[in-house]
Amino acid sequence: MSxxxxxxxxxxxxxxxTTETVLQGKVLADGTPVGGAYVRLLDSTGEFTAEVVSSPExxxxxxxxxxxxxxxxxxxxxxxxxxVSAEGPGIHAVEIAVA
Amino acid sequence: xxxxxxxxxxxxxxxxxQTPGVVFAEVDEDTTAYxxxxxxxxxxxDWKTELQDPIRRDFVDREGFEKLLSAKGISNxxxxxxxxxxNNWFAAYAYWYFKLYGHxxxxxxxxxxxxxxxxxxxxxxEEVTRPTTSYKAQEQDLSIRAFRDEVVDAIGNKNLVDVRxxxxxxxxxxxxxxxxxxxxxxxxxxxxxxxxxxxxxANEDGTFKSNDELREIYAEAGFxxxxxxxxxxxxxxxxxxxWFALRELxxxxxxxxxxxxxxxxxxxxxxxxxxxxxxxx
Numbered sequence: 001m002s003x004x005x006x007x008x009x010x011x012x013x014x015x016x017x018t019t020e021t022v023l024q025g026k027v028l029a030d031g032t033p034v035g036g037a038y039v040r041l042l043d044s045t046g047e048f049t050a051e052v053v054s055s056p057e058x059x060x061x062x063x064x065x066x067x068x069x070x071x072x073x074x075x076x077x078x079x080x081x082x083x084v085s086a087e088g089p090g091i092h093a094v095e096i097a098v099a
Numbered sequence: 100x101x102x103x104x105x106x107x108x109x110x111x112x113x114x115x116x117q118t119p120g121v122v123f124a125e126v127d128e129d130t131t132a133y134x135x136x137x138x139x140x141x142x143x144x145d146w147k148t149e150l151q152d153p154i155r156r157d158f159v160d161r162e163g164f165e166k167l168l169s170a171k172g173i174s175n176x177x178x179x180x181x182x183x184x185x186n187n188w189f190a191a192y193a194y195w196y197f198k199l200y201g202h203x204x205x206x207x208x209x210x211x212x213x214x215x216x217x218x219x220x221x222x223x224x225e226e227v228t229r230p231t232t233s234y235k236a237q238e239q240d241l242s243i244r245a246f247r248d249e250v251v252d253a254i255g256n257k258n259l260v261d262v263r264x265x266x267x268x269x270x271x272x273x274x275x276x277x278x279x280x281x282x283x284x285x286x287x288x289x290x291x292x293x294x295x296x297x298x299x300x301a302n303e304d305g306t307f308k309s310n311d312e313l314r315e316i317y318a319e320a321g322f323x324x325x326x327x328x329x330x331x332x333x334x335x336x337x338x339x340x341x342w343f344a345l346r347e348l349x350x351x352x353x354x355x356x357x358x359x360x361x362x363x364x365x366x367x368x369x370x371x372x373x374x375x376x377x378x379x380x
Binding site for chain 2: 007009020038041043047048053061064074075076
């Protein structure tokens with residue numbers, strides 16, 4: 001990974017025994033997955049931290065740190081956001097509805 | 100430096116897709132987005148396989164760059180419009196790289212692929228081939244490229260602008276939060292660096308903020324306009340984005356990009372490293 005910095009393809013699964021603090025989930029519009037949305041991870045002060053593009057199945061994933069985060073999705077059909085609180089390492093699930 | 104000389108809007112671009120002498124190029128380290136649909140007529144440049152030496156950690160040499168641009172059908176007198184994903188990071192890197200090898204007329208598409216997609220502008224999957232050219236590159240312009248010794252010497256006397264996220268700057272994270280965190284280098288930042296995350300220079304849709312907003316952001320962070328400047332991040336692409344804002348948009352004259360960035364600095368033996376927010380001092 002050290003020679004790369006762009007966002008990887010989203011989706012798939014990772015080991016649940018991870019030592020990382022993972023925030024992952026789907027972007028949805030009326031319950032239907034939205035691919036190609038720009039998903040932004042904002043820290044507890046609202047500052048931008050990272051961005052990925054949701055997979056065709058609407059999946060996104062961040063490797064963050066424990067704390068309070070906001071995930072915000074932008075798509076040509078609409079925007080939306082959700083709050084997520086990660087107390088510690090492990091996988092934290094979150095869904096974002098765009099409209 | 101006027102904004103129009105270095106930056107074009109998505110609207111202007113859509114009107115100029117067929118304009119002779121204007122070449123669009125999508126640049127990314129992962130080119131699957133291009134393959135899934137690109138700006139009509141745009142050629143693809145793979146940051147990883149085409150702009151990086153395959154063995155050593157360095158760029159392709161002058162001759163390699165000439166060969167690449169010739170094969171892409173880009174001429175010395177073409178206006179090259181660069182865009183890409185990841186908020187134009189790799190497009191900004193390529194912009195800097197085109198300048199490094201002396202290309203005269205290169206511009207960024209403001210907002211890159213994101214803005215283009217959010218606007219609902221057309222993308223297609225047509226294979227793009229352009230007639231080959233005989234491109235001639237210049238020797239690298241080292242007035243815009245910083246190397247490690249220069250960076251160590253700059254501690255405390257030049258503006259060192261660390262454009263990574265606050266958590267990477269403080270040493271809490273080793274990479275941006277969309278990537279796994281297992282890395283070989285030490286965490287932290289170069290002493291005396293100010294932290295102005297690249298993202299401060301961009302709006303949510305990926306376009307650059309206005310010059311007035313940019314000036315305020317850097318001034319507030321302690322950027323001293325009378326000093327020379329070196330920007331760095333982790334691998335040199337986010338810092339190209341900031342290098343573009345400082346030199347090409349705001350017109351600061353002596354601004355270098357340290358492409359070795361944290362992956363090099365954080366692996367050096369014996370160099371000073373600072374942890375924390377850096378604001379206590």
